[in-house]
Amino acid sequence: MAEVPSKTARAEWGTRFGFLMAMIGAMVGAGNIWRFPYVMGNNGGGAFVLAFLSLLFLLAAPGLMAEVALGRYTKKGVIGAFRDVVGRGGMVGLGVVVLMVNVALMSYYSPVIAWTLYYAIHSLLFTFTAAGFEAEAFMTGLFENSALMIGLHTVVMGSIAAILALGIRRGVERIVVYAVPALVTALVIMTIRGLTLPGASEGIAFAFDVQWEYLTYSDTWIAALGQALFSTGLGWGIALTIGSYLREYDDVPLGGGVFTAIGESSVGILAALAIFPIVFAVGVEPDAGAGLAFVSLVQVFPEIPFGGLVAILFFVGFFLATFTSGLLITEVGVTTVSEETRLDRTQTTLVVCGAIWLLGLPSAYSVDVLDYLDFVFGNWGLPLATLAIIGVIGWVVGPRRLRLLAVNRNAGVYVGRWWDPLIKYVIPTVMIFIMAYFAWENFGTPEMIGGMLVIALFPIIGYAIMSVLEGRGGRPDTAGVTGGDD
Amino acid sequence: MAFGLSTEVIGMLAFTLLAFWGVAGWALVRTLRQEGRKVEILRHQDRMDTYSPRALAELGEWIEENPDDPLVDDARDRYNECVETLRRTDRHFYDWSDEEIARLERR
Known part of the structure; x- marks a missing residue:
C-alpha cells in the first residue's frame, strides 16, 4: 500500500450503463473509423471478419476480462495494482512502464483529436460543401500550420482537463453516456444515407465480399491480430483503471469482456457500412487513415x-x-498519480494534462514526429504495456486465482478453466510474437531502433524509479501474491 | 439479389451484423437486465449472493487444494461471505436451490 493518507472514499461508476459506455468510449477511437474499414476490405472482406471475430473471442475478450478484473480486485490504478500483486519494490516499476506508455500515447493522440475537432468545426461551418473547396490543400494547410495545431492541441488537453477535474461520475460518465450513443446514431444515419445512393452496393461488396483464400494468408491473420489487440486497447491500463471504479456487485466478464470487445468492434463494422457505400457511390478510391x-x-x-x-x-x-x-x-494517469501522491484530483489533473500537453508539442508541431511516435509506440510500446499487465496476471497473480476471486464473483456469465491457459500462455506469446515480427519487418530502421529503446529503457526507468521511491532496493516484500497458482 | 449484391455478400453481411451487433446487443441487454435484478434484490435486503453454484464450488475446491496459498484467506472470506448471505437472505441472484444451500459449509 502507498504511504499516502487516505483522501476520500474511492469514486464508483454511477450506473452500469455508465461503466459500459466508458469502456466503449475508451476503446472506440480513430482506428475504428479510419483504419478498420480499409483493413477489412483489403484483407479478404468477409474472410477477414471471420479471422478477426475468432481472435476477438480467443484473445481480446478474455484479456479484457483479466485486465478489468485486476482493477476491480485491487481497486487501484496501474501502479497501485502492480504493488498489490508484486509487493513493494522495483518490480512495481512495471506499473510505471504502463503509465509512461499511456502518457506517450496520449501525447501524440491529442493532436489527432485536434485534427478531428478542426474538421468537426468546419463541417458545422459547411466548409467542405462550399464552392472551390480543395480537400488535399485544406488538410496540408492544417498539418503545416504549427501554430494552429498547437492551439488546437491546447484546446483538446484543456477540455480533457476540465472534464477529468470533475471526477469519474460528474465528469467522465456524464460525457460518455451521451457521446457513445451519439457516435453510433451518427454512423447509423450516415449508413442509411449511403445505402440509398446509386452504386452503394460496390462499397458493400468491397467490405463484405468473402475471399476465402485470404484465410490462408499470414498477412490476413497478422492484420486481424493487430486489429483485435490494438483496437480493443487490451493491456494499456485503461480497462484496469475503468474496472477499478466498478461497484461492489458489478459483473466483470460479460460487460468488461464480451460486450466491450464485440461492441467496440461493432462500431468498426458500422463505420465500414457508413463510409464505403458513400465512397464507392461517388467513385472515389478507398483509402485508410488521414487520406480516407x-x-x-x-x-x-x-x-x-x-x-x-x-x-x-x-x-x-x-x-x-x-x-x-x-x-x-488520460484518466489512467490521473487515477494513478492521484493515488501515488498527496495531490488532490484537480491538482493531479492539471499536472498530468500539463505534462501530456508539453510532451505533445512536438507531435502537434510536426506530423512527421507524430507518425514516428505512432509507429514506435503502436508496434512496441503498447505491446510492452500489454505484456506487463497480462504477464503479471498470468505469471504472478495466476489466472485461476484471479478468475475465482474476481472474474466469477458477481459475474453475469461463468468463466471456466479454458480461460487460464489463454491468459497465462497464449496472450503473452502473441504479444512477444507481435513485437518480434514488427522488429524483423522494420529491422534497422529508425522506428525499430526507437522501439527497441522503448522496450529496453522503459522497464529500466520504471524499475529504478520505484526502487528509489519505495526504498527497498527492488526487493519485493511479502505483501505481494507471488507464487502463482498453476 | 438486393442492390445487385451476390448471395454470398448478403449472407456475409447478415452474419457479420448478427455476430457483432447481435452479440453486443445481447450482452448489453443481458447485463442491464441483470443490473436491474440486482438493484431490485438490494432494495429488499442489504446483501446479495456473490457466486453462482458452479463458481462457488470451484472456489471451495481451490481453497481445499491450496491451504497455504497467500490468497487463501481472501478466498475463504469470499466463500464464507457468500455462504452466509445465502443462508440469511430470501432472494438470490443466482439459481440456488434450498438443497444446495443446505449442503454448503463454511471453509
Whole structure:
C-alpha cells in the first residue's frame, strides 16, 4: 500500500450503463473509423471478419476480462495494482512502464483529436460543401500550420482537463453516456444515407465480399491480430483503471469482456457500412487513415444530396470517438498519480494534462514526429504495456486465482478453466510474437531502433524509479501474491 | 439479389451484423437486465449472493487444494461471505436451490 493518507472514499461508476459506455468510449477511437474499414476490405472482406471475430473471442475478450478484473480486485490504478500483486519494490516499476506508455500515447493522440475537432468545426461551418473547396490543400494547410495545431492541441488537453477535474461520475460518465450513443446514431444515419445512393452496393461488396483464400494468408491473420489487440486497447491500463471504479456487485466478464470487445468492434463494422457505400457511390478510391477521412470522404460530401449534413454527422461522430478515448487514456494517469501522491484530483489533473500537453508539442508541431511516435509506440510500446499487465496476471497473480476471486464473483456469465491457459500462455506469446515480427519487418530502421529503446529503457526507468521511491532496493516484500497458482 | 449484391455478400453481411451487433446487443441487454435484478434484490435486503453454484464450488475446491496459498484467506472470506448471505437472505441472484444451500459449509 502507498504511504499516502487516505483522501476520500474511492469514486464508483454511477450506473452500469455508465461503466459500459466508458469502456466503449475508451476503446472506440480513430482506428475504428479510419483504419478498420480499409483493413477489412483489403484483407479478404468477409474472410477477414471471420479471422478477426475468432481472435476477438480467443484473445481480446478474455484479456479484457483479466485486465478489468485486476482493477476491480485491487481497486487501484496501474501502479497501485502492480504493488498489490508484486509487493513493494522495483518490480512495481512495471506499473510505471504502463503509465509512461499511456502518457506517450496520449501525447501524440491529442493532436489527432485536434485534427478531428478542426474538421468537426468546419463541417458545422459547411466548409467542405462550399464552392472551390480543395480537400488535399485544406488538410496540408492544417498539418503545416504549427501554430494552429498547437492551439488546437491546447484546446483538446484543456477540455480533457476540465472534464477529468470533475471526477469519474460528474465528469467522465456524464460525457460518455451521451457521446457513445451519439457516435453510433451518427454512423447509423450516415449508413442509411449511403445505402440509398446509386452504386452503394460496390462499397458493400468491397467490405463484405468473402475471399476465402485470404484465410490462408499470414498477412490476413497478422492484420486481424493487430486489429483485435490494438483496437480493443487490451493491456494499456485503461480497462484496469475503468474496472477499478466498478461497484461492489458489478459483473466483470460479460460487460468488461464480451460486450466491450464485440461492441467496440461493432462500431468498426458500422463505420465500414457508413463510409464505403458513400465512397464507392461517388467513385472515389478507398483509402485508410488521414487520406480516407480528410481527403476521400471530404471530396465525396459535396457530390451527394445532403452532403453537408452527412459531413457534420461524420466529423462530429469522429471527434466524439477520439475525444472519449483521449479522456479515458488520460484518466489512467490521473487515477494513478492521484493515488501515488498527496495531490488532490484537480491538482493531479492539471499536472498530468500539463505534462501530456508539453510532451505533445512536438507531435502537434510536426506530423512527421507524430507518425514516428505512432509507429514506435503502436508496434512496441503498447505491446510492452500489454505484456506487463497480462504477464503479471498470468505469471504472478495466476489466472485461476484471479478468475475465482474476481472474474466469477458477481459475474453475469461463468468463466471456466479454458480461460487460464489463454491468459497465462497464449496472450503473452502473441504479444512477444507481435513485437518480434514488427522488429524483423522494420529491422534497422529508425522506428525499430526507437522501439527497441522503448522496450529496453522503459522497464529500466520504471524499475529504478520505484526502487528509489519505495526504498527497498527492488526487493519485493511479502505483501505481494507471488507464487502463482498453476 | 438486393442492390445487385451476390448471395454470398448478403449472407456475409447478415452474419457479420448478427455476430457483432447481435452479440453486443445481447450482452448489453443481458447485463442491464441483470443490473436491474440486482438493484431490485438490494432494495429488499442489504446483501446479495456473490457466486453462482458452479463458481462457488470451484472456489471451495481451490481453497481445499491450496491451504497455504497467500490468497487463501481472501478466498475463504469470499466463500464464507457468500455462504452466509445465502443462508440469511430470501432472494438470490443466482439459481440456488434450498438443497444446495443446505449442503454448503463454511471453509
